[in-house]
Amino acid sequence: xxxxxxxxxxxxxxxxxxxxxxxxxxxxxxxxxxxxxxxxxxxxxxxxxxxxxxxxxxxxxxxxxxxxxxxxxxxxxxxxxxxxxxxxxxxxxxxxxxxxxxxxxxxxxxxxxxxxxxxxxxxxxxxxxxxxxxxxxxxxxxxxxxxxxxxxxxxxxxxxxxxxxxxxxxxxxxxxxxxxxxxxxxxxxxxxxxxxxxxxxxxxxxxxxxxxxxxxxxxxxxxxxxxxxxxxx
Amino acid sequence: xxxxxxxxxxxxxxxxxxxxxxxxxxxxxxxxxxxxxxxxxxxxxxxxxxxxxxxxxxxxxxxx
Numbered sequence: 001x002x003x004x005x006x007x008x009x010x011x012x013x014x015x016x017x018x019x020x021x022x023x024x025x026x027x028x029x030x031x032x033x034x035x036x037x038x039x040x041x042x043x044x045x046x047x048x049x050x051x052x053x054x055x056x057x058x059x060x061x062x063x064x065x066x067x068x069x070x071x072x073x074x075x076x077x078x079x080x081x082x083x084x085x086x087x088x089x090x091x092x093x094x095x096x097x098x099x100x101x102x103x104x105x106x107x108x109x110x111x112x113x114x115x116x117x118x119x120x121x122x123x124x125x126x127x128x129x130x131x132x133x134x135x136x137x138x139x140x141x142x143x144x145x146x147x148x149x150x151x152x153x154x155x156x157x158x159x160x161x162x163x164x165x166x167x168x169x170x171x172x173x174x175x176x177x178x179x180x181x182x183x184x185x186x187x188x189x190x191x192x193x194x195x196x197x198x199x200x201x202x203x204x205x206x207x208x209x210x211x212x213x214x215x216x217x218x219x220x221x222x223x224x225x226x227x228x229x230x231x232x233x
Numbered sequence: 234x235x236x237x238x239x240x241x242x243x244x245x246x247x248x249x250x251x252x253x254x255x256x257x258x259x260x261x262x263x264x265x266x267x268x269x270x271x272x273x274x275x276x277x278x279x280x281x282x283x284x285x286x287x288x289x290x291x292x293x294x295x296x297x
Binding site: 034035036037039043044047086089090093094098100101204207208210211214215217222224225228229 | 245265279290
């Protein structure tokens with residue numbers, strides 16, 4: 001059943017992305033000031049939003065784990081965090097390439113860029129921490145604490161372009177500004193692509209969750225094997 | 234600005250757009266490949282552990 005859902009989500013994401021790519025490259029015109037490079041916005045922003053959504057979903061699962069003690073919520077939090085981190089990396093790499101053309105630099109220690117880099121470091125640390133601790137309950141508890149801490153930085157990323165007026169542009173989406181800062185056709189395309197990328201992320205999370213449950217099964221079977229070995233001895 | 238410079242700027246702009254999209258898909262593709270490899274490794278590990286338990290359980294029966 002889960003296989004079918006994964007394939008269904010992946011197929012829907014592929015179809016949606018194909019339609020979106022057609023519209024991004026062949027229907028929407030070039031930007032009057034930036035030329036074709038502005039099209040990076042249609043993946044740069046949805047990838048960032050997918051990362052944010054993922055981190056908050058992971059936060060919810062982490063809190064759920066802390067209140068229930070069920071390890072499956074810890075596995076879900078880890079799966080969602082890993083996928084969210086991938087999309088944050090997509091966001092920062094695309095943004096850097098876009099910056100090279102528009103700002104003339106690959107990178108600057110601007111509030112938005114720096115807080116995004118910090119979040120990538122925090123969530124990379126989260127994944128490294130999980131590899132370093134063998135005991136499942138201790139690993140889950142520390143991971144949940146780090147996930148909660150990481151979300152504080154996500155809030156800073158979101159608000160940084162309002163709090164600090166540095167290199168990164170101010171908010172343009174109408175959900176934040178009330179409208180008038182971006183052409184509606186372009187803004188709708190950002191949301192369509194967000195939907196497609198979320199479908200892709202959901203498929204990847206399901207694959208990753210299945211792997212986490214396999215890991216848990218291997219751990220418990222190993223413990224069982226040790227117990228059988230002790231009985232034999 | 235003369236048309237030749239404009240054409241060069243447009244070409245550079247277009248090339249960087251291509252690099253941006255290519256980088257995004259390369260990151261996602263590498264992650265999907267790493268997921269597939271990790272899945273195959275876990276499946277093998279699970280089969281090995283199951284086989285080990287089955288053989289140890291058989292050995293215990295034999296001793297009893």
